[in-house]
Amino acid sequence: MLCEVVVQGGKLLVKSQDTGLLKINLSAIRHNWRTLRGVFSGEHCGAVVKANAYGLGYAPVVQALFSEGCRSFFVASFGEAMALKKLLATRADIYVLQGCPEGMEMQFVSAQIIPVIVSETMLRRWCKAVQDIAAPCVIKVNTGMNRLGLSIGECERWLQEDAPWNAAQPQVIMSHMACADTLGHPLNLLQLERFKRLVGLAKKRFPGIKASLANSASLFLGEAWHFDLARPGIALYGGREGIPSVCNLRPVVTLSLPVIQVREISSGEWVGYGGEFRAEHKRRIAVVCGGYADGLIRAFSSRAVGKFKGHSLAVLGRVSMDSCVFDISSLEEGQCPVEGDYIEVFGPNCDITEQSARAGTISYELLTRLGERLRKHYIEK
Numbered sequence: 389m390l391c392e393v394v395v396q397g398g399k400l401l402v403k404s405q406d407t408g409l410l411k412i413n414l415s416a417i418r419h420n421w422r423t424l425r426g427v428f429s430g431e432h433c434g435a436v437v438k439a440n441a442y443g444l445g446y447a448p449v450v451q452a453l454f455s456e457g458c459r460s461f462f463v464a465s466f467g468e469a470m471a472l473k474k475l476l477a478t479r480a481d482i483y484v485l486q487g488c489p490e491g492m493e494m495q496f497v498s499a500q501i502i503p504v505i506v507s508e509t510m511l512r513r514w515c516k517a518v519q520d521i522a523a524p525c526v527i528k529v530n531t532g533m534n535r536l537g538l539s540i541g542e543c544e545r546w547l548q549e550d551a552p553w554n555a556a557q558p559q560v561i562m563s564h565m566a567c568a569d570t571l572g573h574p575l576n577l578l579q580l581e582r583f584k585r586l587v588g589l590a591k592k593r594f595p596g597i598k599a600s601l602a603n604s605a606s607l608f609l610g611e612a613w614h615f616d617l618a619r620p621g622i623a624l625y626g627g628r629e630g631i632p633s634v635c636n637l638r639p640v641v642t643l644s645l646p647v648i649q650v651r652e653i654s655s656g657e658w659v660g661y662g663g664e665f666r667a668e669h670k671r672r673i674a675v676v677c678g679g680y681a682d683g684l685i686r687a688f689s690s691r692a693v694g695k696f697k698g699h700s701l702a703v704l705g706r707v708s709m710d711s712c713v714f715d716i717s718s719l720e721e722g723q724c725p726v727e728g729d730y731i732e733v734f735g736p737n738c739d740i741t742e743q744s745a746r747a748g749t750i751s752y753e754l755l756t757r758l759g760e761r762l763r764k765h766y767i768e769k
């Protein structure tokens with residue numbers, strides 16, 4: 389058995405053939421970015437690469453997007469921004485979606501990282517700290533999601549008053565959609581109307597200011613939601629939440645698990661912890677390497693399916709830490725997987741968004757929970 393032990397960032401990683409195989413298709417990421425840029429009617433299509441590019445790895449993902457011409461990258465925190473900064477020798481804009489924590493203003497300025505200002509207090513602090521420096525920032529307004537952002541009233545006051553804290557150099561006015569993946573949700577129009585009005589005011593006051601509203605799903609609500617700068621994330625990585633099925637996006641991530649044992653169980657036998665599955669008749673089962681420590685969340689238990697040579701295989705009983713069990717009873721003897729074969733749990737044959745829905749979650753969660761001991765292969769095809 390091939391086994392590799394590597395030290396990576398101070399951590400010891402063990403990679404051998406008895407772990408799941410994670411293939412990340414960088415050509416597909418590039419294709420998806422081009423496709424979204426084609427749908428987008430505004431000026432700049434950026435990319436959201438927070439949380440280690442949705443779990444897929446900053447370095448290869450950011451390099452792939454940069455090579456396509458993407459120049460605006462969004463991350464969650466300053467730490468993530470610094471990781472990106474190391475990768476981007478050439479100039480690109482790096483935005484921190486959670487803004488600037490108190491006292492870190494000058495660190496943002498000297499690293500040329502752009503904070504998304506998410507409250508009036510943060511705006512006042514920022515303006516005070518950067519008074520005489522032309523340091524760009526983004527102003528985020530809460531148009532209905534009620535998570536982050538200046539309230540509409542605070543935003544109007546900021547745009548109308550000549551207060552000293554108005555020294556900000558806002559490059560972008562931003563808001564975020566709460567229900568873009570639910571066509572016809574009343575918030576979609578309400579947030580759009582509120583944002584449009586504020587953008588109008590902002591463009592009067594700061595003629596060069598850009599507007600940014602759209603995440604992946606918002607790009608498919610209609611051009612009215614597009615504005616100047618788009619912030620797609622999940623659709624780049626093959627997630628299809630809120631994406632019309634006609635849209636030609638490619639799957640990016642394939643997770644395949646090696647079969648380590650095949651066995652027959654008789655009627656009346658149980659499978660796995662808690663005996664959650666009980667066989668009503670004789671079954672043939674395949675035990676694979678890969679469990680919740682690898683990102684197969686426990687909600688997959690008795691709900692998810694795997695794919696093998698075009699056949700759907702149900703997960704039987706509970707997912708364990710390192711393994712889980714598939715039902716292969718419906719396969720003819722000669723078609724059954726044997727030790728060393730791989731069962732796909734998401735990828736080109738098993739849509740990640742459909743799989744996540746079976747487990748009551750979203751592709752975002754599956755991607756960002758992928759385990760470290762998976763063998764990661766970056767491919768181009």
Ligand SMILES: *Cc1c(COP(=O)(O)O)cnc(C)c1O
Pocket residue numbers: 436438485564602603604605619620621622623
């Ligand atoms: C995560 C995030 C996005 C990207 O959303 P997707 O649904 O993944 O396209 C865009 N904007 C903000 C503010 C975000 O937090």
